[in-house]
Amino acid sequence: MDLNLAGRHALVCGASEGIGRAAAHELALLGANVTVLARRADVLAEVAAALPVVVEHQRHDACVADVSRHGPLHDAVQSLADRQPVHILVNNTGGPPGGRAIDADAGAYLDAFGKHLLANQILARAVVPGMQAAGWGRIVNVVSTSVKEPIANLGVSNTIRGAVASWAKTLSRELGGAGITVNNVLPGYTRTRRLEQILDDRVQATGKDQAAISASMLASVPAGRFAEAGEVAAAIAFLASPAAGYINGVSLAVDGGRMQSI
Numbered sequence: 001m002d003l004n005l006a007g008r009h010a011l012v013c014g015a016s017e018g019i020g021r022a023a024a025h026e027l028a029l030l031g032a033n034v035t036v037l038a039r040r041a042d043v044l045a046e047v048a049a050a051l052p053v054v055v056e057h058q059r060h061d062a063c064v065a066d067v068s069r070h071g072p073l074h075d076a077v078q079s080l081a082d083r084q085p086v087h088i089l090v091n092n093t094g095g096p097p098g099g100r101a102i103d104a105d106a107g108a109y110l111d112a113f114g115k116h117l118l119a120n121q122i123l124a125r126a127v128v129p130g131m132q133a134a135g136w137g138r139i140v141n142v143v144s145t146s147v148k149e150p151i152a153n154l155g156v157s158n159t160i161r162g163a164v165a166s167w168a169k170t171l172s173r174e175l176g177g178a179g180i181t182v183n184n185v186l187p188g189y190t191r192t193r194r195l196e197q198i199l200d201d202r203v204q205a206t207g208k209d210q211a212a213i214s215a216s217m218l219a220s221v222p223a224g225r226f227a228e229a230g231e232v233a234a235a236i237a238f239l240a241s242p243a244a245g246y247i248n249g250v251s252l253a254v255d256g257g258r259m260q261s262i
């Protein structure tokens with residue numbers, strides 16, 4: 001199986017921690033030159049410096065940007081892509097706050113739409129010309145199982161994830177002929193800061209303690225445990241690899257079997 005990414009340049013967003021950071025690590029292990037993107041410059045510099053180097057001339061870099069500030073995001077990524085074409089784009093950022101759909105005001109929806117769908121579009125438009133020139137590209141979006149089964153108390157997230165999944169499916173059909181694949185990874189409950197936020201929200205909403213909330217969440221997971229970020233990252237790296245060249249337009253759940261739909 002060809003997993004070799006030597007000579008490819010990957011831009012991994014939301015990579016200062018969690019799933020994004022783990023994805024940057026996996027892609028570097030496959031030989032890619034990785035640029036990590038997030039807001040915290042100091043943390044990003046440490047992440048980039050710690051990424052593995054497994055092939056000659058492999059180098060990693062950091063790009064400080066906020067996906068909710070679209071002008072500076074565009075400028076930073078366009079300048080990066082002009083210097084070094086991006087062959088692999090991992091669209092990923094922090095999830096929207098919890099809460100019921102009916103309780104969220106219009107601003108909460110607009111904010112999430114901007115951070116997820118519009119940022120993805122800005123990033124894709126900056127890097128796709130380089131992929132087209134190379135005749136090879138991979139776009140992997142980190143979304144959520146809620147694109148298939150909405151999750152209680154994540155109303156804004158459920159809504160925005162559906163938009164991202166529809167955008168990705170459309171793009172996969174538009175770009176497939178250019179050797180570019182567009183796929184989604186849908187993490188289940190994964191041990192990161194985001195999961196801590198979700199647990200805290202549920203503690204607030206129900207008054208139960210965190211152990212009881214964790215136990216009730218795990219009762220729905222056949223694997224009986226939360227995922228590690230590296231397990232989600234492995235799926236991202238596989239979809240980015242040459243071996244996955246004929247997989248296009250899919251939403252791959254990495255959820256320990258939690259979803260009930262087929």
Ligand SMILES: NC(=O)c1ccc[n+]([C@@H]2O[C@H](COP(=O)([O-])OP(=O)(O)OC[C@H]3O[C@@H](n4cnc5c(N)ncnc54)[C@H](OP(=O)(O)O)[C@@H]3O)[C@@H](O)[C@H]2O)c1
Nearest residue numbers: 014016017018019038039040066067094095189190192194
């Ligand atoms: N963990 C789970 O159980 C789970 C389950 C389903 C779906 N997901 C989704 O998967 C994605 C990643 O989750 P995660 O658990 O890895 O989250 P996380 O641990 O909270 O990490 C989020 C990453 O995004 C970056 N980020 C946040 N806001 C940003 C912004 N405005 N601009 C640029 N970067 C930003 C953060 O870095 P900076 O703070 O340095 O910017 C950080 O590197 C999220 O969309 C999450 O909702 C997670």
